[in-house]
Amino acid sequence: MNIPLDSKTGPSMQEYYTETPCTWCDNCGDYGIWSATKQALVESGLHPWQVLLCFDVGCHGNGADKIQAYTFHGLHGRVIPFAAGAKLANPNIPVIAFGGDGASFSEGVGHLVHGIRSNYPMTFVLHNNGNYGLTTGQASALTIQDQPMNSSPNGIPERTLRSMDFVFSLEPTFVARTFSGDIPQMVEILKAALQHRGFAFIDILQTCPTYNKFATHQYLLERCKSVGEDHDTSDVKRARELAVDTSKSIATGILYQNENIPSFYEHLKPREGKKTTAVQEVERVDVSEWMWEFV
Numbered sequence: 656m657n658i659p660l661d662s663k664t665g666p667s668m669q670e671y672y673t674e675t676p677c678t679w680c681d682n683c684g685d686y687g688i689w690s691a692t693k694q695a696l697v698e699s700g701l702h703p704w705q706v707l708l709c710f711d712v713g714c715h716g717n718g719a720d721k722i723q724a725y726t727f728h729g730l731h732g733r734v735i736p737f738a739a740g741a742k743l744a745n746p747n748i749p750v751i752a753f754g755g756d757g758a759s760f761s762e763g764v765g766h767l768v769h770g771i772r773s774n775y776p777m778t779f780v781l782h783n784n785g786n787y788g789l790t791t792g793q794a795s796a797l798t799i800q801d802q803p804m805n806s807s808p809n810g811i812p813e814r815t816l817r818s819m820d821f822v823f824s825l826e827p828t829f830v831a832r833t834f835s836g837d838i839p840q841m842v843e844i845l846k847a848a849l850q851h852r853g854f855a856f857i858d859i860l861q862t863c864p865t866y867n868k869f870a871t872h873q874y875l876l877e878r879c880k881s882v883g884e885d886h887d888t889s890d891v892k893r894a895r896e897l898a899v900d901t902s903k904s905i906a907t908g909i910l911y912q913n914e915n916i917p918s919f920y921e922h923l924k925p926r927e928g929k930k931t932t933a934v935q936e937v938e939r940v941d942v943s944e945w946m947w948e949f950v
């Protein structure tokens with residue numbers, strides 16, 4: 656999708672300001688992701704009334720009223736179907752869905768599967784802080800095995816879900832990884848994702864200094880290494896290797912992109928040749944005459 660730049664009255668960071676105070680803990684990675692999102696939208700030429708931001712339940716989800724835009728704060732694990740539905744109803748508006756690792760790889764994992772395989776034309780941002788922060792630090796499917804957490808002080812017995820291997824098994828068309836302490840990289844990835852034809856999956860390794868004592872800011876700062884401009888984003892085999900092997904360092908940047916796969920919307924036969932959106936086609940229908948039998 657090509658987003659037109661408004662050169663006359665370009666958007667500004669101030670437009671995205673709300674008076675609702677932030678409630679995140681000091682040094683939470685949510686601050687960085689929140690800032691990067693606003694900057695990416697501004698640099699994409701988008702005003703707040705031109706974008707839909709959908710939030711799952713979680714600490715990040717409490718940011719739904721801390722940014723000016725069309726926003727939606729949904730049920731736990733259900734952000735992808737809502738965001739996809741809104742996008743299909745009005746494909747002219749860029750849609751970003753935000754979800755945590757808890758909701759996205761447990762309660763809502765089925766939605767993630769079908770979001771990727773359907774190639775909905777939207778961006779999905781994973782706030783990956785390795786735990787359920789909002790409910791005070793329970794282990795998620797992405798918590799590292801044996802790491803002590805609040806409700807599992809001896810460490811969780813389950814093996815950690817290999818999230819990136821899982822995502823690549825679904826044949827995605829856009830996969831990126833970044834870190835909540837690297838705002839410039841997050842901005843560039845978000846801008847590229849907004850222009851992607853289908854489902855853009857962005858794994859943001861997010862610090863949670865209150866409950867995740869393992870993946871600290873310093874830990875991620877030392878290990879995250881950008882793949883650089885020479886990386887071939889069309890090489891899915893290499894991208895998967897880079898995504899999965901974090902033994903020595905954590906590869907960040909746009910790991911894989913395939914623009915040759917049509918999005919879900921492009922496959923919809925009833926939409927072929929339509930100049931209007933489904934939202935524009937909604938009609939008011941007087942149903943009162945059918946209501947009398949229920950009176």
Ligand code: SF4
Nearest residue numbers: 679680683714788863
């Ligand atoms: Fe951020 Fe963790 Fe605090 Fe939640 S609990 S606001 S994720 S630092």
